Amino acid sequence: MEFRLDGIVHINYGKCGIGKINLELKPLGKCSRCKKNEAIINLAYARQRLCKDCFNDFFVNRVRRVVEEFRMFKPGERVAVAVSGGKDSVALLHALKKAFPEQDIYAFYINLGIKYYSDHLEKKVIELAEMVGVPIEIYNLKEKEGYTIDDFLLTKYKNKMCSVCGLIKRNIFTTLAVRVNADTVATGHNLDDTVSTMMSLFFAGDFEGIARLKPVLKPLIKGQPRKIKPLITTPEIEDLYYVALNELPVQECGCPHGEFTPIKGMKKWLDEMEKEQPDIKFRLLSVFRRKFIPLVDRGLGEEGVEEVRACTVCGMPSSSEICSKCRRVMELMEIKERRGEIKMEITFEELERLREKERVVLLDVRDRKEYEVYTLEGAINIPADEIQKRWKELLKYKRTHKVVVFCNAGRSSYAVAVKLRNLGFDAYSLKGGIISHIQP
Ligand SMILES: [Zn+2]
Ligand SMILES: [Zn+2]
Incomplete structure (x- = not known):
């Protein structure tokens, strides 16, 4: 973020x-x-135009009001905040401490072992916790459980990375919260997340799923923390404003596994609707919360809620003997046992050896201009930001070739290689990028 002399604030998220x-x-x-x-x-929906100070007050007051209205926690209780380093959870931790300075707030970060991403975020959240003045616990998935989220590229979940990751994060946050005797776990779900998820679930006919999107979710097993969403009435864009205006440490890059989900499509659609009806998201939230969810809850009461027990491996709520997180992890560990560690990056020397014995297609993901100036022999060019649209051009190599992706330094090529693995390609990233070749 930067201020310019003419009073314009320029926000740059995701450098x-x-x-x-x-x-x-x-x-x-x-x-x-x-x-x-x-x-x-x-703030079109509130018919207000605010300065920085008044916006900050408005933002923090709304968090305070939501916590009080839904009785999310009481004085003296321990509140564990799940911090990812993204704008929502960063804004949440900061605003929660501002709204409730006396509360016992405890932050968690899970290092998911996503290359070129998780370590960067870990630094940011440690910086944030120090700035806000709350203790933070870092849980390193690789060290604690022996695998990373990237490893799931080896499994049949490679094209459902976000859902596996969400499952694992929810499970671990609850486990950690139980361990430190937290009364609640707070997450950064904002208004846009909640309403777009509700709409997607509605169209999918998953009404029980909608009922789980309440601002406060009671624990399924006694003694476990309840889950709260203090930002449930905060529009997504305002989290970004809050983080930028207060210059909070926040992630600078998106997750390489980020995929186009139905929720994102729904968000776009709601943004369009909002132009005509500025309060549409608030109204939808209210209709779901006040009218629809009570109806679903009553219906569930008659049929009886699905039986919940504790997973025999991790102790978290589960509908079967072993919960779905533990089942997926067991599947992954079996595959890792057979195939060894996941290999995503290869060096230039390895590439040369590989080309001698196998069919390899080289994919240059730098800009067209850079490609025209210099590239590796035989390389084809699809710039990284066009992969989403143009990956089908690679389909003809899918069964026959290994795809080796390269860029200047090896960072965006890694993200593209991950994306191609999600799509079922045997893809690798050239470590250190084309620079490693020019300047050995
Ligand atoms: Zn003002
Ligand atoms: Zn389990």
Whole structure:
């Protein structure tokens, strides 16, 4: 984020190009609240234009009100906050501490072992916890459980990475919260996340799923923490404003496994609707929460809720003897046992040896111009930001070739190689990029 002399705030989220957001906040005249400072944020649904200070107050007050209205926690209780390093959980931790300075707040971060991503986020969240003044516990998946999220590229879940990852994160957050005797686990789900998920589940006919999106979810097993969503009425964009205006440490790159999910499509659709009806997201949340969920809950009451017991491996709630997280991890460990560690990166020397004995297609994911100036012999060019649209051009190599992806330094090529593995290609990333070849 940077301030310019003409009063424009330039927000740059996702520097490395994956999940990039660029925003400009322009001066909008006098602030509707203090009538003194220059407003920079327009809240169309509230018919207000706010300056930085008034926006911060507004944001923190809303978090306080939601916590109190839904009785999310009481004074003296321990609140564990699941921090990922993304804008939502970063804003949540900061605002929660501002709204409840006396509360016993405890932060968790799970290092998922996603290359070029998780370690970067770990630094950010440690910096954040220090700044906010709360203790933080780092849980390293590789060290603690012997696998990483990247390893799931070896399994049949390679094209469902986000759902496996979500399952594992939820399970571990609850486990950690139980261990430190937390009364609640707070997550950064915002208004847009909640409403778009509700709509997607609605179209899929999963009404029980919608009922699980309450602001407060009671534990399925006695003694476990309840789950709360203090940002459930906070629009997604405002988390970004809050993080940028307060210069909080936040992730600079998107996850390489990020995929286009139905939820993202639904978000776009809601954003379009919002242009006509600025309060549409709030109204949908209210209809689901006040009218629809009570109806589903009553229906479930008659039929009887699915029986829940404790997983025999991890002790977390499960509908069968072993929970779905533990089952997926067991599947992964079996495959790792047979095939060894996952290999995503190869060096230039390994590439040369590989080309002697196997059919290899080289994929240059740098810009067209860079490709035209210099590339590796025989390489084809699809720039990294066009992969989503153009990966089908590679289909003809899928069964016959290994795909070796390269860029300048080996970072965006890694993300593309991951994406191609998600899609079922035998893809690798050239370690150190083309630079490693030019300057050995
Ligand atoms: Zn103001
Ligand atoms: Zn389990």
